[in-house]
Amino acid sequence: MTAKSAKGLPIVIIAGIVLAIGIFSMGNTLVQGQVLFGSTDQVPWNILIVAYVFLALAASGMCLVSTFGHALGFERFEIISKRSLYLAIAVLIPALVVLTMDLGRIDRAIYFITSPNLQAPMWWMGATYGIYVVVLLFEFFSVQTGNEKAVKVASYITLCGAVAATSILGGIFATVVTRPLWYGGALPLFFVLSALITGIATLMIATVLTYKFTRETMSYRLQEVLSYLGKAMAILLAVALGFHLWRLITLFYVGSDSFGIILNGMYSTVFWGVVIALGIIVPIVMLMKNRTPMKLVVAGMFVLIGMFVDKYITVMGGQLVQPFGEVATYTATFTEWAIIAGGIAGSVLIYMYGVKKFSLETHGHEDEKVTEVKPSKAG
Amino acid sequence: MAKNYAMTIDLQSCIGCAACSVACKNENNTDTGMNWSHHIHTTTGTFPNVKYEYIPTLCNHCDNAPCVKACPVKAMYKDDENGLTLHNADKCIGCKACMASCPYGVISYNKKDPHQYWNDQESWYDDVSATPAEIKEKIGTEVPYYNPERAFNYEAIRYRGIVEKCQMCDHRLDRGEQPYCVSRCPAEARYVGDLNDPNDKIHELLTHDHKTLREDLGTKPKVFYLRSF
Ligand code: SF4
């Protein structure tokens, strides 16, 4: 433990500083209002929404991976279930805080309960995430106290919750008929797919780096599971590539202005360079064989960058084309970035706290079955 | 029977003077840059073959309003009594879901409290003209051209953190008056009538050629543009 804390100290300090700047920016926003944000009447949602979508999807993805072991009975996943579950909580709670910063009147959140609009996807998102967070916390509490039965029941609920919350989040965008980059039933499904991809990438990075920092050796079984997850991610990435291509093809057929933004306009360089090449093609090639832990980390990083930029293009790009053809612009401000960075730093700190306090590498009765062998390449 | 108000704008009468937009600002106490009544104007072609088009715009009070469906807390709602799409300033949480889903871009968000200009302590010419803050103090209202009538059924001046949009002067319609933009239009291009009343003049007006904006979206907009060129 002492070696662990000493090694982690610089990270804690850096994350602490970033978090402090983030909290300061949040306070500043509460005092000065959203004049500190880059959003406008033409582009009402800003990069906080992008970050929220990205982080909430990552959390749902990790929750799903944790249910592979807990609910669906894939035994080999049991050894990462607990870490995955805890990470989901560590990411989701700061994500929700980031989201609330974009509400003009957070003090009126009570109207979600007293004046619900059951037609509004945003209401459903609020409701499902509200319930989902509570059940996630309960599930982790049950894992911690060794209540296997409660874990099982809770994990069924969080499994449904993760899929529902993620697709409803997609539904907020998918129901907007006027925005071609959003509209249609494919987007909620793509959000679920993105959730799995983002979640797996985050989990792989967190797991491998945790072992690196604590200088503990990864069991062969763990390496095997990670390698397996890497392979699964590569397959899911190929499906994501298919989604992107079909989206472009359909946009091409309707001659949408949004098509130009992606194909060869304002966002084309980041779309082709970051989302497609760096975020999908390169990781797929990397993950084809020899999935060593460090390779998983690097591929995972590329995937996360690609996924973030993808959500940026969807959420922001979707708002740029104005009703009568004009194209607006949007630039994120320092305050927005600081709040996002603060949220991510919060997640890192919550996770590190968990690593220290809750022995995330083990899970209940599976402990003794974990055999320690020398780390080697898992193919 | 409940009413269902709709507006007609005769594009061949409209002279593109934007008096409607100015009148709206007076009536509804909107700040600079916040336009419930707006316009699209497009110039196409090169001289001498130029076409200039001016279309006054406002909230279409859509019968199938995406903004109403998107609002999580029913702050944006359809009023059963008059068929208008109205905003409840007291309930709005400022999530901007309505803005993201309105296909016409007619909803504005208050990033800050409006009319800050009137707190300014600097005059245009020192010792010659009064400062905005002095004028405001002298007149004793929120803004010098403040219209208290707007407070009849909506926040007279909205505030930071919520959205706002055209309410079709529901406070005036309530007492049998036309919206202010309608009564101030020098070309008498506008009219608001009740679609549910078969004797209303609006049915006669709608016998002219007419269109609505982005009809293809299925929003059933209720601002009808008559006789476009
Ligand atoms: S024009 Fe926009 S704000 Fe007005 S009712 Fe239609 S969708 Fe709502």
Ligand code: SF4
């Ligand atoms: S900004 Fe206000 S009116 Fe618009 S959807 Fe949100 S709560 Fe409703």
